Amino acid sequence: MLDLKTMKSALEQLEQERGISKDKIIDAIEAALAAAYKKDYGKRGQIIRAKLDMDTGKTDFIQVKVVVDDTLVRMPVEGEEEEENEGRQYGRGREPEPLPLIPAPGEGEEGVDARVRFNPEHHIMLADAKLIKKDAVLGEELIFPLDAKDDYGRIAAQTAKQVIIQKIREAEKLSVLDEFAQRGEEIVTGIVQRIERGNIFIDLGRATGLLAYEDQIPGERYRAAERIRSYLYSIEESPRGINLRLSRAHPNFVRALFSLEAPEVANGVVELKEIAREAGSRTKIAVHSNDSHVDPVGSCVGQRGVRVATVISELGGEKIDVIEWSPEVEKFIADALSPAKVRSVVTNAEERRAVVEVMPDQLSLAIGRGGQNVRLAAKLTGFRIDIKSTAGEEYLAEPDAPLAKETAETPEEEVKEFVESVGEGVPNEEVDTPEEATADDKSVVAENTNTEEK
Numbered sequence: 001m002l003d004l005k006t007m008k009s010a011l012e013q014l015e016q017e018r019g020i021s022k023d024k025i026i027d028a029i030e031a032a033l034a035a036a037y038k039k040d041y042g043k044r045g046q047i048i049r050a051k052l053d054m055d056t057g058k059t060d061f062i063q064v065k066v067v068v069d070d071t072l073v074r075m076p077v078e079g080e081e082e083e084e085n086e087g088r089q090y091g092r093g094r095e096p097e098p099l100p101l102i103p104a105p106g107e108g109e110e111g112v113d114a115r116v117r118f119n120p121e122h123h124i125m126l127a128d129a130k131l132i133k134k135d136a137v138l139g140e141e142l143i144f145p146l147d148a149k150d151d152y153g154r155i156a157a158q159t160a161k162q163v164i165i166q167k168i169r170e171a172e173k174l175s176v177l178d179e180f181a182q183r184g185e186e187i188v189t190g191i192v193q194r195i196e197r198g199n200i201f202i203d204l205g206r207a208t209g210l211l212a213y214e215d216q217i218p219g220e221r222y223r224a225a226e227r228i229r230s231y232l233y234s235i236e237e238s239p240r241g242i243n244l245r246l247s248r249a250h251p252n253f254v255r256a257l258f259s260l261e262a263p264e265v266a267n268g269v270v271e272l273k274e275i276a277r278e279a280g281s282r283t284k285i286a287v288h289s290n291d292s293h294v295d296p297v298g299s300c301v302g303q304r305g306v307r308v309a310t311v312i313s314e315l316g317g318e319k320i321d322v323i324e325w326s327p328e329v330e331k332f333i334a335d336a337l338s339p340a341k342v343r344s345v346v347t348n349a350e351e352r353r354a355v356v357e358v359m360p361d362q363l364s365l366a367i368g369r370g371g372q373n374v375r376l377a378a379k380l381t382g383f384r385i386d387i388k389s390t391a392g393e394e395y396l397a398e399p400d401a402p403l404a405k406e407t408a409e410t411p412e413e414e415v416k417e418f419v420e421s422v423g424e425g426v427p428n429e430e431v432d433t434p435e436e437a438t439a440d441d442k443s444v445v446a447e448n449t450n451t452e453e454k
Contacts, residue, residue: 007054008054011025011026014168018168018172018175018206019172019175019176019179019206020168020171020172020175021171024167024171025167025168025171026052026054027167028163028164028167028168028171029052029164030049030050030051030052030059031050031163031164031167032159032160032161032163032164032167033050033052033059033061033160034048034049034050034061035156035159035160035163036152036156036157036159036160037050037061037146037149037152037156039152039153039155039156039159040149040152040153040155040156041146041149043121044121045119045121045122046063046121046122047063047064047065047121047122048061048062048063048064048146049061049062049064050062058148059148060145060148061145061146061147061148061149062143062144062145062146063143063144063145063146064122064141064142064143064144065121065122065123065124065141065142065144066122066123066124066139066140066141066142067124067125067126067129067136067137067138067139067140067141067142068116068118068123068124068125068126068138068139069125069126069138071115072115072116072138073115073116073117073118073123074115074116074117074118075118076117076118124142126138129142173237173241173242176206176207176242177235177237177242179206180204180207180232180235180242180244181235183232185231185232185233185252185256186231186232186256187229187230187231187232187253187256187257187260188204188209188229188230188231188232188246189204189227189228189229190202190203190204190205190209190227190228190230190246191203191225191226191227191228192222192223192224192225192226192227192228193208193224194224195222195224197213198213198216199211199212199213200216200222202228202230202246204244207242207244208244209230209232209244209245209246210243210244210245210246211230211246211247211248212245212247214249215230215245215246215247215248215249215250216248216249217248217249217279217280217315217316217318218249218279218280218281219280219316220248220280220316228248229248229314230246230247230248230253231246231247231248231250231252231253231256232244232245232246233245233246233247233250233252248279248315249277249279249280251275251276251277251283252275254275254277254283254285254311254315254320255272255275257310257311257314257315258272258285258300258307258311261302261307261308261310261311262299262300262302262307264289264294264296264299265299265300268290269289269290269291269294269299270287270288270289270290270294270296270299270300271287271288271289271290271296272285272286272287273286273287273288273325274286274325274380274381275380276376276377276379276380277376278372278375278376279318280315280316280318281318281319281372282318282319282320282321282372282373282376283315283318283319283320283321283376284320284321284323284336284376284377284379284380285300285320285321285322285323286323286324286325286332286336286380287299287300287322287323287324287325288324288325296324296325297322297323297324300322301322308320308322321338321376323335323336323338329345329347329349329354329381329383330345330346330347330354331345332381333345333347333354333356333377333381333383333385334356336376336377336380336381337356337366337373337374337377337385337387339365340358340362340365340366340373341358341359341362342356342357342358342362342366343357343358343359343390344356344357345357347383351384352382352383352384352399353383353384353386354381354383354384354385354386355386355388356385356386356387356388357387357388357389357390358387358388358389358390359389359390360389360390360391362389363387363389363391363395366387366395367387367395371395371397374387374395374397375397375398377397378397378398378399379399379400381399382399383399384396384397384398384399385397
């Protein structure tokens with residue numbers, strides 16, 4: 001007889017710690033008892049089930065037979081070996097399921113009988129079934145009670161143990177899958193567990209997530225036991241468990257961060273229409289308000305830039321340009337090139353191409369360092385942007401241009417740029433003058449300015 005008090009306590013503990021319902025654990029125990037019974041007292045091919053009464057601790061065992069006729073089964077011929085349906089259908093360590101009608105090999109081949117071989121242990125002919133139950137029909141399961149047994153051998157007990165472990169693992173796997181499926185495409189917080197070949201494994205509590213090298217922000221360094229936030233963008237089920245793919249370089253990571261910081265974004269009043277990002281360097285966001293009384297740019301930036309500063313801090317100082325989305329393509333492209341001032345924009349909708357004219361002193365600002373500003377603007381708008389100055393200079397940016405880290409400058413160019421930045425200060429394209437940050441532009445260029453004030 002089972003110790004019901006101890007069992008109920010264990011069930012409650014498993015439910016709390018692993019999130020597995022009591023019913024699923026009881027099903028696992030019943031499957032284990034049925035497997036142990038069949039191991040010691042059953043016959044080959046039998047379908048045995050157990051029913052555990054949690055109030056009394058008594059276990060009832062039954063044998064299941066399926067009603068068939070000559071159209072579903074064929075009688076074995078003399079000398080024919082018994083078909084090993086049990087191992088083929090169920091597999092080792094699993095509870096037998098009522099699957100006696102699986103077609104035999106050769107189904108569909110001309111001249112081959114595809115009917116299942118009759119097995120008296122799990123089949124019963126329709127005529128015989130009607131003697132037991134008058135209204136029996138094909139495919140119906142008839143139940144036959146078996147004598148209860150309390151004494152099991154070592155092998156049967158080991159079989160029962162393996163069945164319980166497997167069932168609990170399957171139930172826990174489904175529970176974790178359901179939990180993270182509901183949390184999919186949102187920010188999760190975890191602790192760095194280990195780092196292997198640039199890939200970071202993050203402990204998320206009931207599961208482990210993978211932050212691959214390509215999903216990390218360039219330049220960031222991670223340490224074991226460090227708590228970090230990342231974006232859960234993929235949940236995959238595999239034979240070895242559940243794979244949770246995380247990212248800090250995904251554009252939607254920025255979207256999710258603004259949803260946490262700006263209530264207007266979370267409730268849908270302000271919508272982040274487009275995001276163009278080069279992780280670790282710069283991001284451009286086009287925002288739109290569904291309420292004429294709500295300023296989309298101000299909602300994302302926050303009072304004195306508090307909200308956008310929080311997002312920038314989480315991204316390690318990555319610059320963020322917040323502009324207002326516009327249905328007018330010309331205006332949208334002009335705003336996307338901020339902080340540069342644009343004289344005119346001519347678009348070709350069929351070719352998805354735009355020719356932008358700027359003053360000579362605005363050309364470098366519109367292009368940005370390494371072409372980053374215009375490249376992000378092209379990705380944001382989806383247009384090929386050809387920038388021309390009134391002096392005749394020209395620059396072309398494609399929407400699908402590679403990221404800056406994929407088109408690294410040569411060492412000579414890097415040294416030259418470093419010398420110029422030291423001699424002349426911050427490059428012009430990164431300086432936000434009061435005139436360029438006015439509200440008339442309806443754009444905000446935000447960057448991390450964590451300077452020490454002494």
